[in-house]
Amino acid sequence: MMSSNLKEVARAMVAPDKGILAADESSGTIKSRFDGIGLPSTKENRRAYRHMLFTTEGMEQFISGVILYDETLRQNALDEAETPFPKLLSDKGVIPGIKVDAGIHDLAGFPGEKVTEGLDGLRERLQRYGQLGAAFAKWRAVITVGRGIPTDVCIDANAHALARYAALCQESGIVPIVEPEVLMDGDHTIYRCDEITGVALRRTFEALVEHEVVLEGIVLKPSMVISGSECPEQASVEEVARRTVNNFLRNVPREVPGIAFLSGGQSSEIATAHLNAMNALFNELPWELSFSYGRALQAAPLRAWGGDPANFESGQKAFYHRAMCNSAARTGQYSADMEIAA
Ligand code: 13P
16 A cells, blocks of 8 residues: 555656756755855745745646655745645645755775764654655755776675665555765766766666665665766766666666656756766666756846846746756657757
């Protein structure tokens, strides 16, 4: 009974033509985003910013769900009724979700590597988040690439934590977004990223199966197979698309309903172009290929809004446009002309 609902929600999160908005920046991350536009990161400014995004008219054509941060899940919109954000979203048919990890921390004994914390007390927090309206959750694991890293220990520690988190979510009737991110930072080649992504995916799915996680009731949120940001040789859009999908065909079980990529520091336009190329080059894939972008959906609206109420509509227009472009990329229908027209 519970698992049929999980499957339904997971499928709705990766519904055709739609993707997920990651608006779950932690207090530290949103501060650095606001620093970029010279805006103090106060509770009210964060509320005004999220209100601007979430009340964008028509965004529900392109956005299936929004990942929120603890503070935002408990905040209200700036309308007269002070509608709680989760209700505002679900009234539009957009599924509210919640980031539940407690961030990345140094992995003891393994310099340069990270492990994600947040399992303590998670069962109770999930119950509370469910009551507040969250239907899905997110946990981000980070794999750093460098000389001699990642180690198997780091990959295993993160896979194990992802599996424990996912099992706890499903026990609470909440769909887990499982996010093993191989960082773009560094000068590694696309071949190295390909290899590490394969190992991380295999270990993650082994751990999920060991923990009896129902694969039909998760959404995978991975990084793409891509050249390191400092690598002198940058792979083409087509190579990224081909290597990414081929890697996933080898390593992601077909029971998983959808793969919703993170943008990971790619520019907004490139992130859209990559997703578009994957959907244009491959058809009849076992899973939906979608997006769950943070920066690649928000960089443009954040800049256009700039914290000034006079720019409220410009911010919404920029958000609508990026959401629409990524929706087009779900079926390989995006083209660079859509950027020029904007
Ligand atoms: P980016 O798309 O900015 O990488 O953010 C997605 C996300 O949710 C990272 O956890």
